[in-house]
Amino acid sequence: MxxxxxxxxxxxxxxxxxxxxxxxxxxxxxxxxxxxxxxxSAMSGETNRLxxxxxxxxxxxxxxxxxxxxxxxxxxxIALLCMAIEALGLKSRSYTGGQVPIITDSxxxxxxxxxxxxxxxxxxxxxxxxxxxxxxxxxxxxGNITTLGRGGSDTTAVALAATLKAxxxxxxxxxxxxxxxxxxxxxxxxxxxxxxxxxxxxMASQGSKVLQIRAVEFAGKYGVPLRVKSSFNEGExxxxxxxxxxDMEKPMVxxxxxxxxxxxxxIRGIPDQPGVAAKVLGPxxxxxxxxxxxxxxxxxxxxATITFTVNRSELESAAEILSVIANDLGAEEIxxxxxxxxxxxxxxxxxxxxxxxxxxxxxxxxxxxxIQLITTSEIKIAVVIEERYLELAVRALHAKYGLEASx
Amino acid sequence: MxxxxxxxxxxxxxxxxxxxxxxxxxxxxxxxxxxxxxxxSAMSGETNRLxxxxxxxxxxxxxxxxxxxxxxxxxxxIALLCMAIEALGLKSRSYTGGQVPIITDSxxxxxxxxxxxxxxxxxxxxxxxxxxxxxxxxxxxxGNITTLGRGGSDTTAVALAATLKAxxxxxxxxxxxxxxxxxxxxxxxxxxxxxxxxxxxxMASQGSKVLQIRAVEFAGKYGVPLRVKSSFNEGExxxxxxxxxxDMEKPMVxxxxxxxxxxxxxIRGIPDQPGVAAKVLGPxxxxxxxxxxxxxxxxxxxxATITFTVNRSELESAAEILSVIANDLGAEEIxxxxxxxxxxxxxxxxxxxxxxxxxxxxxxxxxxxxIQLITTSEIKIAVVIEERYLELAVRALHAKYGLEASx
Numbered sequence: 152m153x154x155x156x157x158x159x160x161x162x163x164x165x166x167x168x169x170x171x172x173x174x175x176x177x178x179x180x181x182x183x184x185x186x187x188x189x190x191x192s193a194m195s196g197e198t199n200r201l202x203x204x205x206x207x208x209x210x211x212x213x214x215x216x217x218x219x220x221x222x223x224x225x226x227x228x229i230a231l232l233c234m235a236i237e238a239l240g241l242k243s244r245s246y247t248g249g250q251v252p253i254i255t256d257s258x259x260x261x262x263x264x265x266x267x268x269x270x271x272x273x274x275x276x277x278x279x280x281x282x283x284x285x286x287x288x289x290x291x292x293x294g295n296i297t298t299l300g301r302g303g304s305d306t307t308a309v310a311l312a313a314t315l316k317a318x319x320x321x322x323x324x325x326x327x328x329x330x331x332x333x334x335x336x337x338x339x340x341x342x343x344x345x346x347x348x349x350x351x352x353x354m355a356s357q358g359s360k361v362l363q364i365r366a367v368e369f370a371g372k373y374g375v376p377l378r379v380k381s382s383f384n385e386g387e388x389x390x391x392x393x394x395x396x397x398d399m400e401k402p403m404v405x406x407x408x409x410x411x412x413x414x415x416x417x418i419r420g421i422p423d424q425p426g427v428a429a430k431v432l433g434p435x436x437x438x439x440x441x442x443x444x445x446x447x448x449x450x451x452x453x454x455a456t457i458t459f460t461v462n463r464s465e466l467e468s469a470a471e472i473l474s475v476i477a478n479d480l481g482a483e484e485i486x487x488x489x490x491x492x493x494x495x496x497x498x499x500x501x502x503x504x505x506x507x508x509x510x511x512x513x514x515x516x517x518x519x520x521x522i523q524l525i526t527t528s529e530i531k532i533a534v535v536i537e538e539r540y541l542e543l544a545v546r547a548l549h550a551k552y553g554l555e556a557s558x
Numbered sequence: 559m560x561x562x563x564x565x566x567x568x569x570x571x572x573x574x575x576x577x578x579x580x581x582x583x584x585x586x587x588x589x590x591x592x593x594x595x596x597x598x599s600a601m602s603g604e605t606n607r608l609x610x611x612x613x614x615x616x617x618x619x620x621x622x623x624x625x626x627x628x629x630x631x632x633x634x635x636i637a638l639l640c641m642a643i644e645a646l647g648l649k650s651r652s653y654t655g656g657q658v659p660i661i662t663d664s665x666x667x668x669x670x671x672x673x674x675x676x677x678x679x680x681x682x683x684x685x686x687x688x689x690x691x692x693x694x695x696x697x698x699x700x701g702n703i704t705t706l707g708r709g710g711s712d713t714t715a716v717a718l719a720a721t722l723k724a725x726x727x728x729x730x731x732x733x734x735x736x737x738x739x740x741x742x743x744x745x746x747x748x749x750x751x752x753x754x755x756x757x758x759x760x761m762a763s764q765g766s767k768v769l770q771i772r773a774v775e776f777a778g779k780y781g782v783p784l785r786v787k788s789s790f791n792e793g794e795x796x797x798x799x800x801x802x803x804x805d806m807e808k809p810m811v812x813x814x815x816x817x818x819x820x821x822x823x824x825i826r827g828i829p830d831q832p833g834v835a836a837k838v839l840g841p842x843x844x845x846x847x848x849x850x851x852x853x854x855x856x857x858x859x860x861x862a863t864i865t866f867t868v869n870r871s872e873l874e875s876a877a878e879i880l881s882v883i884a885n886d887l888g889a890e891e892i893x894x895x896x897x898x899x900x901x902x903x904x905x906x907x908x909x910x911x912x913x914x915x916x917x918x919x920x921x922x923x924x925x926x927x928x929i930q931l932i933t934t935s936e937i938k939i940a941v942v943i944e945e946r947y948l949e950l951a952v953r954a955l956h957a958k959y960g961l962e963a964s965x
Contacts, residue, residue, distance in 0.1 A: 167611065167614040167615060170615070171615070201634065204574065204634070204638060205637070205638065205641055207574040208574060208577070208578070208638060208641045208642050208645055209641055209642075209644070209645040212641045212644075213640065213641060213644050215651075215652075216636075216637040216638075216640040216641050216644075216652055217637070217641075219633060219636065219637040219640075219652050219654070220633075220634060220637035220638065220641075222633075223630035223633045223634050226626060226627075226629075226630045226633070227608065227611070227627060227630050229623075229626065230612070230623040230624070230626040230627035231611060231612065231615060231623075231627065233620065233623045233626075234612055234615045234616050234619045234620060234623050234624075234627075235615050235616075237616070237619075237620055237623075238615055238616040244622075245622075245623055245626050247626070247703075249656065250701055250702075250703075271701075294657055294678075295657075296654075296657075
């Protein structure tokens with residue numbers, strides 16, 4: 152008998168009919184002899200409805216009470232899903248985060264799971280029950296209701312799978328799995344039957360939104376086999392594995408990720424002295440603005456140029472802070488550019504292959520695309536280019552690395 | 559400094575505007591130097607919305623999961639009310655039933671409170687916080703979410719007041735307090751500034767729907783001063799007190815209650831032998847049908863007649879059961895009558911006054927109203943009459959006992 156943790160998101164449980172469809176899917180697995188623990192999100196639209204209610208009251212509401220409010224969304228889903236499962240003749244039992252309990256820290260709205268007490272769930276599984284757990288929520292050590300922040304239900308599923316030593320954690324979503332790149336841009340994009348955790352992490356952090364980064368990190372850390380599947384279609388989806396677990400002959404590049412949500416800021420002509428990068432970037436971080444790519448150069452006249460990217464929605468605030476810094480440091484100028492995009496090639500195989508970067512740069516050059524910034528990791532090369540070349544770059548790289556044909 | 563427990567029902571918190579009005583009311587009490595614990599119901603309509611969702615799934619849903627589902631209604635209200643209170647510059651903190659915790663038995667949908675652990679709430683009160691507790695809900699000893707059944711939020715308020723030894727428990731509702739009788743029937747009906755627990759209990763059980771019987775019983779048992787007030791108007795409402803606490807010279811009769819939800823069943827011509835009442839009424843009770851008034855007579859021929867009343871909605875099922883019994887016992891006939899009404903005079907003063915019943919019967923006789931059944935307690939006399947005379951009887955008795963003028 153295997154133990155499977157399944158996660159269904161808001162769209163998958165967005166109506167009574169869909170909840171019934173999820174129940175049928177669960178029942179099939181259960182009848183095949185698997186033990187099932189299910190994590191669910193709030194019905195789609197519900198969380199926004201609750202937040203809208205709170206916004207009628209106050210602009211800046213207490214984050215503790217906001218968690219009390221929005222956590223009701225998943226609580227409604229677990230009750231309804233249990234009823235739907237029981238209507239099919241199976242036994243089931245629902246758990247709020249606090250009932251499991253899933254113990255988190257006290258960072259309301261973005262809490263982190265500290266530990267999960269598995270004994271209640273195990274008892275129910277032994278009794279043949281399907282266990283349904285509210286995603287996205289927990290309690291802190293004082294019993295306050297907390298929520299995990301965006302994508303928290305994925306994290307709940309992975310954490311449950313890790314704690315229960317599940318054989319597989321299945322994330323049901325509205326896509327069929329992880330593709331070599333976005334099929335809306337490259338028609339020939341191919342569903343990957345497997346991808347490593349590292350690759351998945353890089354894909355996610357480079358803009359591929361299939362899974363939340365935190366959930367993937369968590370799964371990788373605890374070695375939980377993670378599978379992304381479609382709620383609405385059949386199919387095996389994509390299995391996210393430890394490196395080399397099954398596939399000895401990894402292709403060099405597994406996928407092309409991209410992101411057009413970033414903007415670029417450059418500060419030019421600052422005296423190149425130790426600590427200048429910290430002086431420029433510190434105040435930006437202090438304002439809670441995430442910085443992604445950072446590049447620093449020194450010009451002939453010994454003045455430094457620092458370029459970095461931030462989320463496009465934060466360009467204005469970042470530029471404001473930067474202009475104060477520029478004044479202080481006597482910089483020549485600052486340049487803001489929101490018309491950029493980031494394209495990345497990701498592949499665990501890059502570790503053992505030389506010349507990957509050169510092929511990427513050649514490919515972009517042959518399409519006449521200028522590279523503005525480059526940043527690399529062991530299994531990823533990302534470049535920032537003009538936004539209008541994004542689709543062209545993705546298609547050219549997808550073809551260059553033979554991703555449509557390599558299986 | 560006094561400690562006040564306040565309860566606001568679904569209509570009082572039925573919209574964001576009303577929640578803000580409740581918050582202002584609470585803030586006034588808090589600024590007057592009172593410590594405040596508030597219990598709230600779900601926003602009006604919310605519980606029905608949730609139940610309707612569950613009914614789309616299944617006719618007979620699991621009562622455990624139904625409690626998980628409907629308890630979200632109060633959870634939404636406590637969060638929103640705390641936000642509204644904090645918007646006024648006060649500190650506050652919300653509690654679900656499980657967070658207090660309010661420990662109940664495991665009778666899902668109709669759980670009874672076993673005990674309340676007050677230490678968390680006390681800590682918050684000492685910190686100057688307004689404490690907001692979800693009404694109608696608790697947890698059993700295994701951590702399952704339970705609900706208390708109809709009117710449960712009143713019970714939560716009274717139980718909190720008893721546990722915290724509150725100076726007063728205020729139930730806010732859509733009426734101004736307890737009247738001598740229903741003002742829709744007797745224009746001269748008068749708001750009672752005080753009423754005893756016993757009287758309130760009799761008024762409630764005789765059909766006056768201002769407060770739930772369970773909450774009044776609870777308050778009486780633990781000596782919690784209970785006050786019924788209007789959410790929407792100012793005014794002191796009605797204080798429900800221990801007998802003779804303030805008012806030495808109680809009027810003989812405090813109010814006229816009535817009920818037109820009952821129906822009458824008579825079984826005639828059964829052999830009068832020991833245990834015949836049990837044989838007739840046992841099977842009715844076994845079918846979970848509540849019996850109210852019971853009268854048994856013996857006729858000249860030594861045959862017995864038993865008459866009793868049940869809720870009008872259960873007349874048919876009761877009559878079916880009775881016809882089986884009639885067959886078994888060889889009864890002459892059974893008669894069902896749904897066109898009846900019950901009128902009661904209630905007053906703690908009746909204990910020490912003779913002749914109250916006689917005056918009541920004379921009054922009804924002078925209006926030409928025939929009395930079908932009579933039942934009495936120490937502080938109540940109830941009669942069953944033809945339904946069409948109900949308003950006439952209530953008005954006549956209200957005048958007879960001088961209720962409009964006795965203040």
